[in-house]
Amino acid sequence: MKNIQKFVIRFIVLICITLSNYFGTGHGEAVFNVLDYGAVGDGIQDDSQAFLKAWGAVCGQGESSATLVIPAGKTFLLQPIDLAGPCQTNSPHVQVLGKMVAPADPNVWEKCGGFWLSFLSIQNLIMDGSGEIDGQGSSWWNGKQTKCQRPIAVQFNKCNNLQLSGLTLLNPPNAHIQIFGTNSAYLANLHLNAPEDSPNTDGIKIGASTYVQIHDSVIATGDDCIALLNGTNYINITNIACGPGHGISVGSLGGNGDYSVVEGVRVYNCSFNGTTNGARIKTYQGGRGYVRKIHFDKITLIAAQNPIIIDQNYNAHGNSNINQETSLEVSDVTYSGFEGTSADEQAITIACSASPGCLNITMYGNKITSSAPGKDVFASCNNAKGTSIDTVPIVPCLSSNSNVQL
Ligand SMILES: *[C@@H]1O[C@H](CO)[C@@H](O)[C@H](O)[C@H]1NC(C)=O
Ligand SMILES: *[C@@H]1O[C@H](CO)[C@@H](O)[C@H](O)[C@H]1NC(C)=O
Ligand SMILES: *[C@@H]1O[C@H](CO)[C@@H](O)[C@H](O)[C@H]1NC(C)=O
Ligand SMILES: *[C@@H]1O[C@H](CO)[C@@H](O)[C@H](O)[C@H]1NC(C)=O
Numbered sequence: 001m002k003n004i005q006k007f008v009i010r011f012i013v014l015i016c017i018t019l020s021n022y023f024g025t026g027h028g029e030a031v032f033n034v035l036d037y038g039a040v041g042d043g044i045q046d047d048s049q050a051f052l053k054a055w056g057a058v059c060g061q062g063e064s065s066a067t068l069v070i071p072a073g074k075t076f077l078l079q080p081i082d083l084a085g086p087c088q089t090n091s092p093h094v095q096v097l098g099k100m101v102a103p104a105d106p107n108v109w110e111k112c113g114g115f116w117l118s119f120l121s122i123q124n125l126i127m128d129g130s131g132e133i134d135g136q137g138s139s140w141w142n143g144k145q146t147k148c149q150r151p152i153a154v155q156f157n158k159c160n161n162l163q164l165s166g167l168t169l170l171n172p173p174n175a176h177i178q179i180f181g182t183n184s185a186y187l188a189n190l191h192l193n194a195p196e197d198s199p200n201t202d203g204i205k206i207g208a209s210t211y212v213q214i215h216d217s218v219i220a221t222g223d224d225c226i227a228l229l230n231g232t233n234y235i236n237i238t239n240i241a242c243g244p245g246h247g248i249s250v251g252s253l254g255g256n257g258d259y260s261v262v263e264g265v266r267v268y269n270c271s272f273n274g275t276t277n278g279a280r281i282k283t284y285q286g287g288r289g290y291v292r293k294i295h296f297d298k299i300t301l302i303a304a305q306n307p308i309i310i311d312q313n314y315n316a317h318g319n320s321n322i323n324q325e326t327s328l329e330v331s332d333v334t335y336s337g338f339e340g341t342s343a344d345e346q347a348i349t350i351a352c353s354a355s356p357g358c359l360n361i362t363m364y365g366n367k368i369t370s371s372a373p374g375k376d377v378f379a380s381c382n383n384a385k386g387t388s389i390d391t392v393p394i395v396p397c398l399s400s401n402s403n404v405q406l
């Protein structure tokens with residue numbers, strides 16, 4: 001009799017826990033599997049509607065945290081979709097264990113919004129898992145006419161307190177990930193991978209966002225590994241392996257005479273292996289605004305071209321580095337602890353415009369040699385002021401006065 005009573009009590013408790021999970025008392029975690037909303041996961045049938053329904057359930061879930069599960073062992077074919085907030089739940093979670101793929105043929109894309117998977121206005125979003133997001137971009141890359149512009153694979157727009165980790169992204173038609181209008185984001189343990197010759201496949205593009213950390217990730221691609229665009233402030237980039245790719249770039253900024261600003265970027269313990277640029281700042285002639293407080297520190301170079309480059313004449317290629325026109329002001333930029341090899345003889349390029357030029361450029365403790373045995377490397381420098389200490393090659397336009405405070 002006692003045993004039966006115990007059993008009944010346990011049973012009732014269990015039911016209550018289960019119900020509270022589903023109806024959200026503010027404490028439980030509700031789980032929504034896309035398979036329960038009609039997703040097939042055979043890589044052939046379109047699972048977009050099932051994803052939207054499942055997302056609706058997650059986002060509308062009481063106060064509790066709610067998880068969208070994209071299960072392992074399945075491949076979900078998705079058209080361009082918007083997973084949008086604001087959500088009822090305080091803590092929406094997208095767990096990617098399986099694979100998501102875009103339609104491989106650009107002509108069957110049903111929407112031309114510039115993005116494939118869009119996350120919009122979702123606060124505190126956590127997206128993680130060991131799954132894969134494959135943009136199947138190869139048909140977009142050959143320059144043939146398509147009905148849509150090449151879309152970015154995944155965007156997060158106005159997603160404050162974003163956490164993104166663990167995922168693999170492959171072969172986007174355009175950039176892999178774009179973060180825009182977001183305050184506070186944490187990105188870690190990502191693998192981004194597109195061929196070296198795929199056009200515009202930036203790894204992570206960030207604009208109009210503050211307090212973003214990106215660390216412990218491997219980015220191999222056909223364009224910038226990371227690009228920091230207008231309105232991007234307080235960014236930490238740590239332990240990133242970049243290559244192939246076009247380096248970690250501030251810019252391009254100030255096109256069409258625009259006012260643009262980037263401030264407070266720290267790039268630490270990153271490597272550039274076989275990249276066309278390393279630490280890059282690029283601004284257009286005629287732009288207004290500033291780039292300041294940028295620090296590249298402890299950077300490993302493996303046959304990188306242009307390991308250190310500031311180009312204030314980004315649209316003046318083919319012309320001389322010296323240009324009389326104005327650009328954004330570039331100031332308070334520090335390069336320290338660069339070590340390794342350059343694939344170009346010109347390892348350091350500081351190409352600043354005559355006005356306002358580049359101010360307070362600091363270099364210390366850098367040693368860059370040629371990747372070709374027996375060759376020398378050199379630095380080219382125009383219209384820059386600052387100091388260079390304990391740096392090889394010598395940077396001619398910077399002062400080597402070691403009494404200057406760092
Ligand atoms: C970036 O790193 C610096 C130095 O380690 C630290 O003080 C700062 O809080 C970090 N900022 C962010 C947004 O992580
Ligand atoms: C760049 O960002 C700044 C500050 O957020 C803003 O005032 C300006 O309008 C932006 N410029 C462009 C071209 O969007
Ligand atoms: C630097 O990054 C590499 C991986 O790219 C990592 O193995 C190493 O522990 C990092 N070092 C520091 C000091 O963070
Ligand atoms: C650099 O990249 C090449 C080609 O992908 C690779 O074989 C090599 O192991 C990489 N070197 C380092 C030190 O990671």
Ligand SMILES: *[C@@H]1O[C@H](CO)[C@@H](O)[C@H](O)[C@H]1NC(C)=O
Binds near residue numbers: 333406
């Ligand atoms: C030069 O830049 C460094 C690093 O950003 C900064 O600490 C220092 O205060 C700047 N110096 C001047 C004179 O602005």
